[in-house]
Amino acid sequence: xxxxxxxxxxxxxxxxxxxxxxxxxxxxxxxxxxxxxxxxxxxxxxxxxxxxxxxxxxxxxxxxxxxxxxxxxxxxxxxxxxxxxxxxxxxxxxxxxxxxxxxxxxxxxxxxxxxxxxxxxxxxxxxxxxxxxxxxxxxxxxxxxxxxxxxxxxxxxxxxxxxxxxxxxxxxxxxxxxxxxxxxxxxxxxxxxxxxxxxxxxxxxxxxxxxxxxxxx
Amino acid sequence: xxxxxxxxxxxxxxxxxxxxxxxxxxxxxxxxxxxxxxxxxxxxxxxxxxxxxxxxxxxxxxxxxxxxxxxxxxxxxxxxxxxxxxxxxxxxxxxxxxxxxxxxxxxxxxxxxxxxxxxxxxxxxxxxxxxxxxxxxxxxxxxxxxxxxxxxxxxxxxxxxxxxxxxxxxxxxxxxxxxxxxxxxxxxxxxxxxxxxxxxxxxxxxxxxxxxxxxxxxxxxxxxxxxxxxxxxxxxxxxxxxxxxxxxxxxxxxxxxxxxxxxxxxxxxxxxxxxxxxxxxxxxxxxxxxxxxxxxxxxxxxxxxxxxxxxxxxxxxxxxxxxxxxxxxxxxxxxxxxxxxxxxxxxxxxxxxxxxxxxxxxxxxxxxxxxxxxxxxxxxxxxxxxxxxxxxxxxxxxxxxxxxxxxxx
Amino acid sequence: xxxxxxxxxxxxxxxxxxxxxxxxxxxxxxxxxxxxxxxxxxxxxxxxxxxxxxxxxxxxxxxxxxxxxxxxxxxxxxxxxxxxxxxxxxxxxxxxxxxxxxxxxxxxxxxxxxxxxxxxxxxxxxxxxxxxxxxxxxxxxxxxxxxxxxxxxxxxxxxxxxxxxxxxxxxxxxxxxxxxxxxxxxxxxxxxxxxxxxxxxxxxxxxxxxxxxxxxxxxxxxxxxxxxxxxxxxxxxxxxxxxxxxxxxxxxxxxxxxxxxxxxxxxxxxxxxxxxxxxxxxxxxxxxxxxxxxxxxxxxxxxxxxxxxxxxxxxxxxxxxxxxxxxxxxxxxxxx
Numbered sequence: 001x002x003x004x005x006x007x008x009x010x011x012x013x014x015x016x017x018x019x020x021x022x023x024x025x026x027x028x029x030x031x032x033x034x035x036x037x038x039x040x041x042x043x044x045x046x047x048x049x050x051x052x053x054x055x056x057x058x059x060x061x062x063x064x065x066x067x068x069x070x071x072x073x074x075x076x077x078x079x080x081x082x083x084x085x086x087x088x089x090x091x092x093x094x095x096x097x098x099x100x101x102x103x104x105x106x107x108x109x110x111x112x113x114x115x116x117x118x119x120x121x122x123x124x125x126x127x128x129x130x131x132x133x134x135x136x137x138x139x140x141x142x143x144x145x146x147x148x149x150x151x152x153x154x155x156x157x158x159x160x161x162x163x164x165x166x167x168x169x170x171x172x173x174x175x176x177x178x179x180x181x182x183x184x185x186x187x188x189x190x191x192x193x194x195x196x197x198x199x200x201x202x203x204x205x206x207x208x209x210x211x212x213x214x215x216x217x
Numbered sequence: 218x219x220x221x222x223x224x225x226x227x228x229x230x231x232x233x234x235x236x237x238x239x240x241x242x243x244x245x246x247x248x249x250x251x252x253x254x255x256x257x258x259x260x261x262x263x264x265x266x267x268x269x270x271x272x273x274x275x276x277x278x279x280x281x282x283x284x285x286x287x288x289x290x291x292x293x294x295x296x297x298x299x300x301x302x303x304x305x306x307x308x309x310x311x312x313x314x315x316x317x318x319x320x321x322x323x324x325x326x327x328x329x330x331x332x333x334x335x336x337x338x339x340x341x342x343x344x345x346x347x348x349x350x351x352x353x354x355x356x357x358x359x360x361x362x363x364x365x366x367x368x369x370x371x372x373x374x375x376x377x378x379x380x381x382x383x384x385x386x387x388x389x390x391x392x393x394x395x396x397x398x399x400x401x402x403x404x405x406x407x408x409x410x411x412x413x414x415x416x417x418x419x420x421x422x423x424x425x426x427x428x429x430x431x432x433x434x435x436x437x438x439x440x441x442x443x444x445x446x447x448x449x450x451x452x453x454x455x456x457x458x459x460x461x462x463x464x465x466x467x468x469x470x471x472x473x474x475x476x477x478x479x480x481x482x483x484x485x486x487x488x489x490x491x492x493x494x495x496x497x498x499x500x501x502x503x504x505x506x507x508x509x510x511x512x513x514x515x516x517x518x519x520x521x522x523x524x525x526x527x528x529x530x531x532x533x534x535x536x537x538x539x540x541x542x543x544x545x546x547x548x549x550x551x552x553x554x555x556x557x558x559x560x561x562x563x564x565x566x567x568x569x570x571x572x573x574x575x576x577x578x579x580x581x582x583x584x585x586x587x588x589x590x591x592x593x594x595x596x597x598x599x600x601x602x603x604x605x606x607x608x609x610x611x612x613x614x615x616x617x618x619x620x621x622x623x624x625x626x
Numbered sequence: 627x628x629x630x631x632x633x634x635x636x637x638x639x640x641x642x643x644x645x646x647x648x649x650x651x652x653x654x655x656x657x658x659x660x661x662x663x664x665x666x667x668x669x670x671x672x673x674x675x676x677x678x679x680x681x682x683x684x685x686x687x688x689x690x691x692x693x694x695x696x697x698x699x700x701x702x703x704x705x706x707x708x709x710x711x712x713x714x715x716x717x718x719x720x721x722x723x724x725x726x727x728x729x730x731x732x733x734x735x736x737x738x739x740x741x742x743x744x745x746x747x748x749x750x751x752x753x754x755x756x757x758x759x760x761x762x763x764x765x766x767x768x769x770x771x772x773x774x775x776x777x778x779x780x781x782x783x784x785x786x787x788x789x790x791x792x793x794x795x796x797x798x799x800x801x802x803x804x805x806x807x808x809x810x811x812x813x814x815x816x817x818x819x820x821x822x823x824x825x826x827x828x829x830x831x832x833x834x835x836x837x838x839x840x841x842x843x844x845x846x847x848x849x850x851x852x853x854x855x856x857x858x859x860x861x862x863x864x865x866x867x868x869x870x871x872x873x874x875x876x877x878x879x880x881x882x883x884x885x886x887x888x889x890x891x892x893x894x895x896x897x898x899x900x901x902x903x904x905x906x907x908x909x910x911x912x913x914x915x916x917x918x919x920x921x922x923x924x925x926x927x928x929x930x931x932x933x934x935x936x937x938x939x940x941x942x943x944x945x946x947x948x949x950x951x952x953x954x955x956x957x958x959x960x961x962x
Contacts, residue, residue, distance in 0.1 A: 036822045040928045049745070054909040162962075168934070174934065177906075178910075179909025203760060204763045205766050206803055207762070207785075207800065207802065207803060267894060338850070338852015338854070338868070342848075342850075342852075346832055349663055352708045352711070352849070353833075354830055354831050358828065359829065360853060421859050423858065423860055423861035570858075576795040576798070577795040577797075
């Protein structure tokens, strides 16, 4: 006869077996974290030895060390080789002042298609950024020349907040990935300096719900 | 060895008894079989094409299946409510109802497990749940707890009646010291299965509508009214169609249990409504959707008001002594309660928990015919099983069916 | 704490393919025992089914060799264990099987990586709600990168269009289609936040989803049973379910895959953003970060004090969604 006391023993045994397996088979689980930022703060401040690098992915990208004071070393894409027909002095052999003296209007006016839509007319003109003396260079507001590779410093003269965010990493985009080396796009890699704001445009795709509605229609 | 022989003889005799009956019985069983086959067909479609044939989606990711599962866990738990007075309070006339109750528990549990299985996206991989072979995330996952308690409860509710029936089959009296500890365990276990199932939902802060300390107790209250209500109906049908005598006293006592539980359930409902609507917060939006609709979407409104109306009517009928004692009124109340609570667990709890979604979007849910077919199939399977169990147990219990060696028939 | 740490390290280093633990601890032993039990189940079931004639295609003499191999591989796949408990060899075997299966069925090679977490890395993500303009380029890139079902238009990312002056998701429009950004609106993207205390992981009854050491919450698609409890537990709508067999046109399949990432899923399993684990563990940014034309998405190593993500956390006013739930998302929002 099946004895219920036996049954009880059996069920107790099963309970024990279940709890044994439930405990032993489980992969280790971590304890709950109560404040992730605190945990981060404690860990590994100095000892990050990266096992990964995106050097390989960026080998096509020409880069130069960014000239930013007080920041960790990072790179920006080199610009000279990207600009079509650089150096500008290939064509613009004379300084601006001499060009403006030309008699024929078509000789006087280069880059006639560029319309500046950046701040107001009273604030900026071509010479705010382009050097009047040397077309290959840019110029700070003070007149100090600057290489085209480091144009971000020029933008930083006015856009100090954005510049700070860009140096820190809250503004702009990095090339390749999150792992070293750090190559950050400069302002002009995304913004057209002559028209830095973006137009509205259509989204790249329909939302899933909209698509389904369209299918249904 | 001898026990095994007796057991097989019991199974043989029981099956023999279950396959015999009048025309009405055969029509009933035939109907259930048709429903089961339809369910099986619908399920095969679901297996082939995936759960996309159901009305569920990424927003409302549980539907009719889990609603029924939740409700039936309650029915299974409540069946054992009858055990307590019988064995502990020595209220002898309950003992006949107990066997029915445990039969109901077993059927309800099988249905529960079936509903969970049909809800799985990969039922073939369900073996991952088996401790030792798979990987059982216990004690973290409440679903893992549920698997344990449901299977444990099934085990208990098969063994106790089996022991009693085996004894009676041999013309002996069951020993109390043998079954009593099992009965005690099963009583606490019954409360456990429903609490664990409630915790499955209440443990989700992501769903404020469920994340509610009252959910467990409310599950118990509603279960202890819907479950015994079904038992009352079953007992009356059995009384009418078999020679199994069930005293009116038994039904009266069970109806008292139903009454108290239904009353408590209503008090809890009032308390929940107060909390949601006196000072509605962002977390009340599911309740607002359920009772008043949101953004012009209100598919659940008719359901919840029907459910509340049924529950209130039933509770009023039960509370008035004269009506409760009238069997016809009692039956009406039981049907109302059963259906009312079924709606409350599904359309009134599981579905609205998902609406609005985590980011406030309202996607309504409507079960598809396939889903309804599978659901009906599972219910039919439960009734089929219950009928067989009862049909087999009654002759043994009444002593008509005995081990042949005893030579009584 | 330290003992526990050790254990985890052991476990992950075992998974990395260059297993360094020479001694089996109790944990490993129990793992091996488990495999044994599973193999027993496999043989037992195999025996039963063979008896029933259900492994016809595997045994039949008329079936072509390819079909036989296909069936055999699928059979072995069915009985493999949870990824976390696999030894390096078992990982290699299953990857070989999966690659071979794809080759048999599509005639092309795929590359499935099992690269384990990079040391000293905990991934974090920041989203600039001043910058996002609702272009949806991120969603496009995500779908392409992660081989999501094209049929149901599954998307991990949702971009919510919010009215200025409101921060209420119930009033936001997730289905916008007009020129963006719309005047007087801002845009906010949501996806899986890879919580430090992920509720989805706790509730999974079979341990098919877990948090990796680099903080990425992953799913073992072959272990998931499809109960969808994790979907109910996620407060952020981070998870998606394959209600049907996912369809990706063969020419659009991203063949560079990770076992825990963008490899092809089957019907009836959940999936979600993995921070493009196949990319991020190689040092690359997730596809959404790479595709975003506005630089609104910032990704990096939280443990590195010089990373951009850390700079944002230290210098910007950041916030997270539903912080009161204690899930500790590793996904912050900020403004310029």
